[in-house]
Amino acid sequence: MTPLVPAPPRPWALASVAVVALLGVVLAAPLLGGAGAAVRFAFSHVCHQMPERSLWVGGGPVALCHRCLGVLAGLAGGLVAAPLVPRLRALGRVRAGRWLALAALPMAVDWLLGATGVWANTPASRLATGALFGVTAGLFLAEALLARSASANRTEEPACPPRPSLSPSPSRS
Structure with missing residues (x-):
């Protein structure tokens, strides 16, 4: 009898679990003591982590600022919700870069108007x-x-044989 071997997890499932877990670690950083300091240090390479621009949990700031936390939470939400979005395949046929640039525009405008x-x-x-x-x-x-x-x-799958034509073929004389 052959032992049952579970199918390997799909890349989408692995990515979804990883991003949701990462979001949990970011949010729990203030509650993790020394490990939380390590999490904050790890994220300091991608985020300014200004305490006044960060969500606070349990008396301390989380490991990301509001905007970066929004990006990570949105990424988790988009990954998890993707199978529920009808016609998602149609999104893949358009240029992702254009949609990402369009989605980044409100973020850039919000930052620019605040900076000025x-x-x-x-x-x-x-x-x-x-x-x-x-x-x-x-x-x-x-x-x-x-x-x-x-x-x-x-x-x-084997290739299907060509379909016979229904129109009469031109005769050669």
């Missing part, structure tokens, strides 16, 4: 604009990973 003093951005605007970009990136990443899984699971 025209608009005082808020934690909500930073989280929301970051999340919009993150969801968009998560959907495109999920589509690519789901397509990879689908192509890896396809089996080679």
